Amino acid sequence: MTVSVLVPSSLTREAEDKREATRKLGYVARAATVFRADRLVVFPDREGERGRFDGEFVATVLRYATTPPYLRNEAWGMRDELEYAGILPPLRAVSQTGSESDDSGSSRQGIVTEVGPDQRVRVNCGLQHPISLNVPPGMELEEGERVTVRVSSRRPVRAKLVDGPLPGLSIERTDLEAALGREDAGVRIAASRFGAELTVGRLGTLAGRRERDGMTVAFGAPERGLPAILGMDEEAVDALSRRDGVDGDGVEPTDPGFDLWLNTVPDQGSDVVRTEEALFATLAPLSLRE
Incomplete structure (x- = not known):
């Protein structure tokens, strides 16, 4: 809907x-x-x-x-x-998925701050520091591009890029x-x-x-x-x-x-x-x- x-x-x-x-x-x-x-x-x-x-x-x-x-x-x-x-x-705006107070288990917007080798990028998604993430197969990213990040844990940080529409x-x-x-x-x-x-x-x-x-x-x-x-x-x-x-x-x-x-x-x-x-x-x- x-x-x-x-x-x-x-x-x-x-x-x-x-x-x-x-x-x-x-x-x-x-x-x-x-x-x-x-x-x-x-x-x-x-x-x-x-x-x-x-x-x-x-x-x-x-x-x-x-x-x-x-x-x-x-x-x-x-x-x-x-x-x-x-x-x-x-x-x-509340998280679209997940309901934990620390936003774990939720989708967040991020922005690519650095494109590195081996299909990895650094992303600012509102955590303490930009995090390094693998780029999903077939997904091409550039510095400054908005991305969707699925955060499953904040301590320790566990997150992945999602090839889908931005949340919100x-x-x-x-x-x-x-x-x-x-x-x-x-x-x-x-x-x-x-x-x-x-x-x-x-x-x-x-x-x-x-x-x-x-x-x-x-x-x-x-x-x-x-x-x-x-x-x-x-x-x-x-x-x-x-x-x-x-x-x-x-x-x-x-x-x-x-x-x-x-x-x-x-x-x-x-x-x-x-x-x-x-x-x-x-x-x-x-x-x-x-």
Whole structure:
């Protein structure tokens, strides 16, 4: 089961300065981490972008935020986009495998610091010192490359390289259509105030679909929701609020590529629900099990 969260490149369009934009992105990354999303995808909304806080800025700050603290200096160095990285809230992501307090029996991100002879490399993976590891057959590594390290013991250190995806939340940039068209997209939900209201009955149906197939949830930007980003006319937007969206057999398909338009704050007390607030309000109920 894969959980993907989609946000537009115009996500920080209302930020007055780089500090505020960075803070906002930190809480987006934190919401995705809290609710165990596998992917956080930035899709283009160039018409909604303002100033220098474009998709490249958004993706860079999110990638930095999701980099383990012990790798940040080595992996990123000094970059203009990261001027205010110090205000990012800590994610404190739990280990994906294993539950020991010392992180033994878990997968960790590492970075190759030296490529040596005889298929061995030195890797910084947050232990006291970089460790020397064998490179699995068929795996080619370069200095500075990110790798997955399986740590089975910290005292003494026992670890090995794993030829697989990096653990933790991944940050990607792709267009909305491609993200919705992935084989593992699962149930595809558009979070919008114009969608069908989230109810207890509807949540039960969605929980079954999510646990079986996974889910992809897309969000809009400040003062520019998904209908505006997609260029939907007033008639199409009005139709979203009138359709039920869920029947006894599952979720009915709707254009353009979503299975359901869903309003997760049906009685909102503020004129505006910020994107980072919408993530928490939406992912919390959708994470409930049957």
